[in-house]
Amino acid sequence: MQKEVGKLKIGVLALQGAFFEHVEILEKLGVQTSEVRTVEDLAGLDGLIIPGGESTTMNLLIGEIKKVMKKLPIFGTCAGAIILAQNFMDIEVERNAYGSQLDSFEDDFQFNGHNIHGIFIRAPKILKVGDGVEVLAKNSKDEIVLVREDRYLASTFHPELTEDTKIHEYFLDMIIQNS
């Protein structure tokens, strides 16, 4: 039987970065949330979000969490997408691919018939995707910015920095369809 959105419990990896912004969006969508800092915090979760921040910092702090989170549906934004690429997804990413902060940008593009306003901050680029990876969105420069592979979802931009909840809704829908 499918779960209802209100019954879902989604964790946000809170080792470093913009985790609270994801918590706020999930709360807006009526989902139960919790901050994940230790492996014990993963208990009872239906899914996990890995936020933006510094992937080098998160990788040092992640420890045992990495092994245990593998079975969960995971949505990674920016640094989170890098961690998914390094561990679970068949995608090749280049970290900080655009340059310094002066090269950070905002851009509009389409996803599922919706306009998405993407915030790209010292963003990575998805250079290659494997056969099992679905490209869900490209930005105005025709660069891949949102991909899905099975229960994993990765974006190079920050949907948590806008009011738009579409990408988070898609992630929750992914979980519900698979439950």
Next chain:
Amino acid sequence: MKKNTTKLKKGLAQMFKGGVIMDVVTADEAKIAEDAGACAVMALERVPSDIRKDGGVARMSDPKLIKEIQKAVTIPVMAKVRIGHFVEAQILEALKVDYIDESEVLTPADERFHIVKTDFNVPFVCGCTYLGEALRRIDEGAMMMRTKGEAGTGNVVEAVRHARTVNDEIAMLQKAAAAKRKAWAEKERVPVALVNEVCKLGRLPIVNFAAGGIATPADAAMMMQLGVDGVFVGSGIFKSSHPEKRARSIVEATTHFKDADILAKVSEDLGDCMESKQISDLEHRYAERGW
């Protein structure tokens, strides 16, 4: 496509949250900081405790050093300019640093004006000792705030005072009637709309870190429990006896700031702290610079 927007400038600071930004004076130190889990580095020629010792005028770092540090790490690189020194800021922008710190640790260049930060594409972080000062900097275009604390002392007491002062003032204004808020805004020379925004949010409208005197994992966790979003550590790391270990432990403590068991573990066997100072013994109080 848009670049250098307020959203992007504030957004980078949001990515620093829950992290530790470390002062480094060489490319090797920058690499050590990155490997220990720093979320950004502050490139400078001398850490604050050496600036105190040496005296004289402290200025922006040599661009050569900043470039070497940028080459050594993949994490964001910040650098400091003197208060009011807009040309040092122009130079740092040309070097494409990721954030500029208009810092009281360097010798102020202008006694009347801070930099008009809205003129720049690179975002700025500024120091504050109380709420009015923070809001004046935000009104000038600062995209990130930090407590001033008292840099180069290894003494956290001033950072605590500044963080508590900002918290107390926000709580006071939240309870105040509209007329009192307006009078406060006028006295502090800040827009009343900004004061109202702070009251609504119950915090500063931009990311706010602690800085100035943080020397131990417990110091970092204490500042986090007082409600800041992350910490800057200056002399505290590379002036201690075991920089790698201390850096890593402060990173862990900033993440697990509410977990006393983890804090106990990471505080163990760190060797000697930096040489620390009583505030009353100081010749210069850096926090008094700026207004």
